[in-house]
Amino acid sequence: QLQLVESGGGLVQPGGSLRLSCAASEFNLHYYAIGWFRQAPGKEREGVSCVSEKDGSIYYRDSVKGRFAISRDKAKNAVYLQMNNLRPGDTAVYYCAARGVYCSGYSEEFHSWGQGTQVTVSA
Numbered sequence: 134q135l136q137l138v139e140s141g142g143g144l145v146q147p148g149g150s151l152r153l154s155c156a157a158s159e160f161n162l163h164y165y166a167i168g169w170f171r172q173a174p175g176k177e178r179e180g181v182s183c184v185s186e187k188d189g190s191i192y193y194r195d196s197v198k199g200r201f202a203i204s205r206d207k208a209k210n211a212v213y214l215q216m217n218n219l220r221p222g223d224t225a226v227y228y229c230a231a232r233g234v235y236c237s238g239y240s241e242e243f244h245s246w247g248q249g250t251q252v253t254v255s256a
Contacts, residue, residue, distance in 0.1 A: 137162075137245055155229030170243075
């Protein structure tokens with residue numbers, strides 16, 4: 134099975150920043166749309182952001198728009214999620230996932246996932 138790997142999570146104070154990375158060693162991420170999802174304890178998984186393969190279109194969840202930024206680095210076969218002005222409500226395990234060429238906000242439409250990286254926002 135194809136496998137993604139997330140990294141960059143950690144503990145930050147409210148207002149802090151983190152950059153999450155998504156990488157794949159056995160396939161080219163840039164053939165796919167890549168989404169970032171998150172899941173907080175006791176909550177359902179929710180979409181955070183997505184970048185399409187088709188034309189590079191980018192989408193964000195309303196609650197993170199203006200604070201988070203998704204980007205690709207083709208040379209490193211990686212996708213990043215820059216997270217600024219973090220809030221306690223952003224606390225969750227963050228996952229990257231791959232599907233076909235177009236973005237989707239539905240996790241069940243993504244076929245490859247990583248193990249997740251913990252983001253904790255707390256004073």
